[in-house]
Amino acid sequence: MTTSKPRSSMTISRTDSQTFEQCRNPAFVQAVNRAANLKILVAIKSGKLRVVEPPKQTSPLVARYTPRMDIIDDPSSSNLAAIFEVPGITTENIKLTIHEGQLHLYGERRAPYPTRVESFPNNSSLPFNVLTLGDKLDTGSPSQVKVHVQEICFGTFQRSIPLPKGIKMQDIHANLSDGLLTVTWPRSPAQTCMENHRAAAGKSVKSFNSSPPMHTMAAGTASQ
Template sequence: MSMTFFNEPFYTLSDFDRLFDEAFSARTSVAPRAQVENVATRPMRPRMDLHEDKDRNTMTAQFELPGLTKENVNIDLRDNVLTVSGEYGMESERDERGYSVRERRFGKFARSLPVPQGMKPQDVKANMNHGVLTVMFPRSTPEQAPKKITIA
């Protein structure tokens, strides 16, 4: 089963506006407000896909982090919450028809998702390849497994 999973503790009204604009722009030819706004002023919010494999008892989260290296990304596990965060600094420069175009984008980002109770840092595996961070962890821990009780 494959699903996109959003888990952020707080959303702003502009986040909801953006989500609705993106959803409805796919059905109409009207450009959403997010495309009209200056992209450089919006905070980076990496896209995340969450996949569940019940047979292997694993969850796999993939984060799109174009232009970043593993040195710019942190993964923390605290209070049953896995947080992927980091800093980005992107610059591009090009010359077009006599005009110089220079664009810069700097900032921080963070995405969090809940993990099973009792998860240990050594249970989490991560790798980064071509701007995609893949994080794997168990879907459930031995502490959550049902315990059989014998009747006396």
């Protein structure tokens, strides 16, 4: 009966070192990733795995900061108002929506200097594929611009305000001037309906009073 000799610690250490160096080899890592991707593809085709789409965002933008605001309540007015501090922003970069009884303000303030080199320009959608995502996704490289002091907030922002029940987008009025966004809405939808009825009635009365008498129109036509 033959017995195997125990391996010396030096041999084991040398083997572990070689294995470690082999695992760090880029060609070895690429081969392992390729084999793993192939197994994933086979599992997906056989139904053992399935690709799950990422959850859809409820908001169009991921906010990086929150703009300051004032809410104005004048008892003598039938409207409420909110003033947002948004300097350096144009109307093209602001969006107002109503969702679940709240007014949502979304926007973006872009820095006047480059902050990074974008790999996907024009906000193109990134490919979502479990097999090729790692190959196509590139986070970009930092630019050479150095910002020694950064106190101004740039990027996307968001702010939400609860609204009275029944308020719709046609009830919202907004104005952007001197870096301040003023948004107004009625205290209640009933006041909006009453104001619309009054305006419609006023137009009807004005139109009726401005119409000339029938005999005058006939005489004018005959004289021509």
